[in-house]
Amino acid sequence: MIKFIESQQGWAFSFAPKDIHCILWGLGGFLVDTRDLPDDALHVLNRLNAPPRLIAHLTLVHDVTTEILKSLDAQWQNLPLDKNAVLFGAATHDIGKVLHPDELVGPGRNHEQDGPGLLEQMGIPADRSRFARTHGTWKQEATLALEDIIVALADTCWKGKRDEELESNLASRIAGLQGIKEWEAFIALDEIVARIAAHAEERLAWQSQFNR
Numbered sequence: 001m002i003k004f005i006e007s008q009q010g011w012a013f014s015f016a017p018k019d020i021h022c023i024l025w026g027l028g029g030f031l032v033d034t035r036d037l038p039d040d041a042l043h044v045l046n047r048l049n050a051p052p053r054l055i056a057h058l059t060l061v062h063d064v065t066t067e068i069l070k071s072l073d074a075q076w077q078n079l080p081l082d083k084n085a086v087l088f089g090a091a092t093h094d095i096g097k098v099l100h101p102d103e104l105v106g107p108g109r110n111h112e113q114d115g116p117g118l119l120e121q122m123g124i125p126a127d128r129s130r131f132a133r134t135h136g137t138w139k140q141e142a143t144l145a146l147e148d149i150i151v152a153l154a155d156t157c158w159k160g161k162r163d164e165e166l167e168s169n170l171a172s173r174i175a176g177l178q179g180i181k182e183w184e185a186f187i188a189l190d191e192i193v194a195r196i197a198a199h200a201e202e203r204l205a206w207q208s209q210f211n212r
């Protein structure tokens with residue numbers, strides 16, 4: 001269980017497994033109740049001593065990914081998806097920023113190249129480490145799975161950003177799998193993403209309190 005708790009002095013947040021505990025004393029904010037990161041992702045973050053801002057960002061994107069998966073399930077049953085892989089991918093996608101901390105607060109894509117190798121050094125297989133690259137390179141990679149596109153979408157819409165090419169890509173895959181028209185899939189997906197993007201300001205304000 002991850003808890004982000006506001007106290008008079010600032011932020012306290014604690015993680016499970018129980019060996020990760022972090023207390024931040026910063027500016028005040030508001031309580032954000034987030035879903036747990038997967039244990040295997042938390043284990044990696046703990047071993048790498050990931051910075052608080054990275055953990056906060058991964059928590060938000062993982063949370064949004066959970067929302068997307070729930071909404072996809074409600075709309076289209078039986079999409080062939082490895083949900084555990086998607087959730088692990090969301091929870092670790094920016095892990096390369098451990099090696100490139102400047103990219104936590106500024107632009108840069110070195111983390112996309114170095115992220116998978118870092119995860120593999122931690123014993124994570126390539127079919128799980130790839131998300132650390134594909135969340136940023138999905139436009140350039142010809143053969144990506146539905147799972148990669150969902151992580152890329154979560155990493156885009158959590159902050160209210162909409163990307164028509166990305167959403168069309170996902171809609172066209174869903175349409176093919178469900179035997180429906182692409183525009184039907186696009187409209188339903190548009191509603192799902194709009195609903196999630198509507199809460200972007202709260203997420204951005206919350207993440208901005210973790211400045212490193």
Ligand SMILES: [Fe+2]
Nearest residue numbers: 061093094155
């Ligand atoms: Fe990200």
